[in-house]
Amino acid sequence: DGGITQSPKYLFRKEGQNVTLSCEQNLNHDAMYWYRQDPGQGLRLIYYSQIVNDFQKGDIAEGYSVSREKKESFPLTVTSAQKNPTAFYLCASSVDINLSGNTIYFGEGSWLTVV
């Protein structure tokens, strides 16, 4: 089935650790995104990528890093510099960056908790 796969579903991070969330899509989409969702809040954009080997900061990029070495993959690393990382993380993709005409598709999300 075509879609977006995020893993792991649940992840626990100790203070001072870096953790990486995986996002894989088989939709042949050029554009990919990472959003953060806090309870009762809307989604906020962390990073986005228009095409392979390119990515740009979103509204809340501090403490996060990404890579886009393959079209299908857009992993997100939550670094120790992110002081409040506990949240629900959503990966998304679209045919291209032009969301004015394209639907955006979301993965099932990953829960990150700091312990």
Next chain:
Amino acid sequence: KQEVTQIPAALSVPEGENLVLNCSFTDSAIYNLQWFRQDPGKGLTSLLLIQSSQREQTSGRLNASLDKSSGRSTLYIAASQPGDSATYLCALGGSNYKLTFGKGTLLTVNP
């Protein structure tokens, strides 16, 4: 800066009732507006996409309207069912990549 407000924050209705969810926004310079559904602990599913030049879109029991001049959109759900229970989010497309989301309305449809 675009601000998106969804009212009510939560809504509980009996099965079969018709209902309206509201979304208001401050900047009318938008490309489109989308309505999404989110089940607990899950990702978002796109329900309806309205381009800025359109007034409404329909899919099955769902109808979404857009009034840019007043900065409002509504999502109308006809003959609600327990399976419609979820959080509904609206998002404004203001540039190529940028979506601004509301906080959502948590809908519960009681059997």
